[in-house]
Amino acid sequence: MTRAGPRDRPTWLVVVLVAIAYTVGAQLAFVVFDATSIVVLFLPSGVTLSALLLCPARQWPWILLTVAVAEVTVDVSHGLHLASALGFALANTAEPLVGAVLLRRFVPGRLDLTQRRHLLAFLGCCVVAGPLVGALVGGTTIAIGQDRAWVEAFLPFWAGDATGALTVAGTVLAWRHRPPPGAAPAARWALAVLLTVAVTAVSFWPQHLPLFYLPIPLLFWFGFQQRLAITMTAGLAMTVTANIMTSVGYGPWAALQGPIAFKTATLQLFLAVAVVGACLLTVGVAERDSARSDTYAERAARQRVAAVQSLTAQLARAPTSAAIAAAVAEGRLLGELCVVALADPEDGLVHTAEHRALARAARTGRPALDGDPANGRIELGVPVTDHDGPVLGALGFEFAAGSVVDDDTIAFAQTLADLTAQALRRARLYEREVSAARQLQQALLPAYATGLPSVQVDAGYRPADLTHDVGGDWYDVFHLPGDRIGFAVGDVVGHDLAAAAAMARLQAILRVLAQSAPGPAEVLAGLDEASALIHGARMCTVGYADYQPRTRQLRYACAGHPPPLLVTAGHGEYLWDGRSMPVAVEPNSRRDAELVVPADSHLIWYTDGLVERRYESMYAGLDRLAATAGAVVREGAGDPCRTLLDRMAHTGPATDDRVVLWISFNPDR
Amino acid sequence: MRITRQHDGQTVRVALAGELDLASSGGVREHLEEVVREIRPRHLLVDMDEVSFCDSTGLEALICVRAVATEQGIDYRLVNVHGVALVTLQITGVLPLLVPEHDAG
Structure with a gap:
């Protein structure tokens, strides 16, 4: 025995289900639509077809065998000759087999009747071609066994089997292959069936008043409103009801005159056309809806892709x-x-x-x-x-x-x-x-001398924003021989650890040089010599001054560094003398300048980050600093460096470090 | 930063446009050093007309190129220096180094 796949039903169950459904359907054909009636609707053709389409090919022999046995049994029990019964068995197995094989050829994968192509293939293969083969065999069997004209046997057989295949297999497949999400309430489809049965019964009541078309608008209405499964079920209900009504003598077909074969065929044709029309409408409407929801889903997907792209770009920055x-x-x-x-x-x-x-x-x-x-x-x-x-x-x-x-x-x-x-x-x-x-970098910054008798020292350091690397700015205050005091401010070009390391080196060299050099110019010249010995020394700007408290003499020199600001009586003035090029640019003569510091004045030295702004001249920054520092002095702010740094801060990112060294000269001594 | 280069006989003129700062000075330095190494013109002029900002890293780049160019015997100078860049050169004292005629004028 072949092992059943995980989703397949066991063969015995399939055989039992097919046997029951087929026998009931065939009995119905004999009892309700009996041989004497003009009705030829043969619902079991749809049962066999459904079974073949829903089961794997290896179960097909069992299904077909079951159908053949059921057919022969029912036929013989109703008094047919064995030869005729075998003929009908052949017809009723060849018919669904041809239909199913053809359909599998055109639609190899999962069958979905709500797709137009699948529906058309189903109609062509299983409703037209399969029953055609069945009718060739079955019609011939009837023509020989009951001695009728071949065409009169063939046409009703074809029409009856085709309608059976369409309504029964169509309904089964529609329910099977699009399990409605969130399942339509059972009440809804029960109501649809009841309504259809009632309308069909009414329309097939009078014989001489043509009302038989009344179920059509109802079916079409379902086509617009409901899923294919409900439309199909309603179509099946209409077909069965119309056939029962006709077989018991009601409705226009029961009263028609003319050759019986054409009457029976046209009834089935009418019903089949109505059902096919409703199906196509349902599928058309479903396609339109799904296209609409696809567009919506596509737009949402597009928006999401764009959002992810934009976020990725933003995050990278x-x-x-x-x-x-x-x-x-x-x-x-x-x-x-x-x-x-x-x-x-x-x-x-x-x-x-x-x-x-x-x-x-x-x-x-x-x-x-x-x-x-x-x-x-x-x-x-x-x-x-x-x-x-x-x-x-x-x-x-x-x-x-x-x-x-x-x-x-x-x-x-x-x-x-x-x-x-x-x-x-x-x-x-x-x-x-x-x-x-x-x-x-903070660790490399020197601990500057405090508690000096003649001056008060305050210093502030604001690093650039986190987005910018560490810089090479520094400041220093130290004792010198002869009770002098040295001040230095410097800026090594670059923003990285190497710049910070160079800063530490230069600061240490400067302290040593200052101990023995006669004046600031000589200190800078010494820095030039030292940096010439250091491979890859970076350009740096340095401001250096020394102060003799006894004489209040200040000597200063700027190697490319912005000038110191002297604030006296709340008025700022830059000391523009003693200027020369930055260190490590090229050998050049160093100059210094000197002045006697007025009583109660302040010397403010800084790095270019404090005064430099894009799109404006540094002179504008210098003017702003002079005005701000003057105001800070006039107000007598307790923490002048911090106040000054706060007020000089500007909106937007700080791209450079800012250093302020604030020396307040005591009035006496 | 946009860099354009013009050759005129023995003179190469490199025009810079934009902000000469930490982000751009590396590229400018590389470009100018390549001119010095590969082309070795008699005169190398750096046109600063459209430089809107120059910080100390930009300055260092211009000065480093000068050292290389002078070694090769190339006459190297900046031209059309004005505005913010001019002030930076003035305050740092390197103006006579990079713009010799400015000193005379």
Whole structure:
């Protein structure tokens, strides 16, 4: 015995079902539509066809054998000769076999009658061609056995079998192959059947009042409104009812005059045409609806692809976690509102209470759906996870009441979350690196001397935004022989760890040089010599000054560095003397300048990040700094460096480090 | 940053347009050094007319190219320096180095 496939019915069950259905149908043909009546509807032809089309080919011999046995049994029990019975058995097995083989040829895969091509193939192969073969054999059998004219035997046989195949197999296949999603209420199709039976009975009542067409509008109405299964069932109900009515002597066909063969054939033809018309209408309407929903699905898919592309591009440009969260939240990717919550780096938890679905997704690590009963809005939360690792955060989406949030939507939301996770992973790595570099740079910054008797020192350092690497800015204050004090501000070109390392090296060299050099110009000349010995030394700007408190003499020199700002009595003035080129550019003579510092004045030295802005001259930045510093001094702000840095901050990203060294000269000594 | 190059006998003029900053100065430096190495013109002029911004990394790039060009005996200078770029060159003191005629004028 051949093993049955997982979805196939066992052969014995098929045999039993076919035997029962076929015998009942054949008995009906004999008892209700008996030999004397003009009705030739043969429903069992549809039973055999359905069985063949629904079962694998290896079960076909059993089905056909069952049908042959049932046919012969019924025929002989009704007094037919064995020879005739064998003839009918041959006709009723050849007919569905031809139909099924042909149909499998044209539609090799899964048969779906709601597709126009499949429906037409079914009509051509199983309703026209198969019964034609059956009628050739069966008609001949009748012509010989009952001594009738061949055409009169052939035509009714063909019409009766064709209608049986169409209505029964059509109904079975329609129910079998498009299981209605969410199953139409049984009440609906029962009502359809009852209505059809009633209308058909009424229309086939009067013999001399032609009302037989009344079921047609009803069937067509089903075609517009209902699924093919219901249209087909109604068609079957109409066919059976019309045939019963006619066989018991009601309706126009019962009263027709003329050759009996044509009367019987035209009745079946009328019924078959009505059913086929309703089927084609149903399929046409279904195709239109499905095309419409395809277009909708396509548009949604297109929008989602575009959203993913745009998000990918945005994420590629977003270097930090905050920028990523902003890109996702403002991306208008799905639904009406998007909330992004990132896990707290301290405890790894997502703290949010407003969006319940989001909170649940973050807690469980799985998508979560929630509805707000108050306004009907739908909330969807998806976790942002690092592979199988910890939850990095969660995305929350909110949809208007009545929106469809299906598996597709959830899968798409999860895709967005996965893209976000990928970007976050990269950003966290980057943030860790930058933070390590920052710490190193901070560690390299010298501890400047404090508690000096003659001056007060304040310094501030603001790194560039996270998106920019560490820079090579520094400041320094130290003791010099003879009670002098040295100040330095410098900026190594470049934004990377190498720049930070070069900064540390130069700062150390400068401190050593300053101990023995006679003045600032000589310190800078020494830096030139030192950097010539360092391979690949970078260009840097340095401002250096020394101060003798006893004489209040300040000597200063700028190697390409912006000039120091001297604020006296709330009025700022730049010291433009003592200028020369940056260090490590090329050998050049160093100059310095000197002045006696007025009582109660402040020297402010800085790096170019404080005054440089794109699209404006640095002179404008210098003017702003002078005005701001003057105001800070006049107001007597307690923390002048921080106040100055705050006020000089501008909107937009800070692309460079900013350093301020603030020396307040004490009035006395 | 847009870079265009013009050859006129012994002179190569490289015109820069855009912002000369951390993002663009590497490319500019590479391009100019290639001109110095491969073409070795007698004069190399860098047209700064359309440079809207120049920071210290841009400055370093221009100065590094000068070192290479001078080694090869090439007359290297910036022309049409004005605006923000001019101020950067002035304040850092490298203007006479990169724009010799400016010093005279």
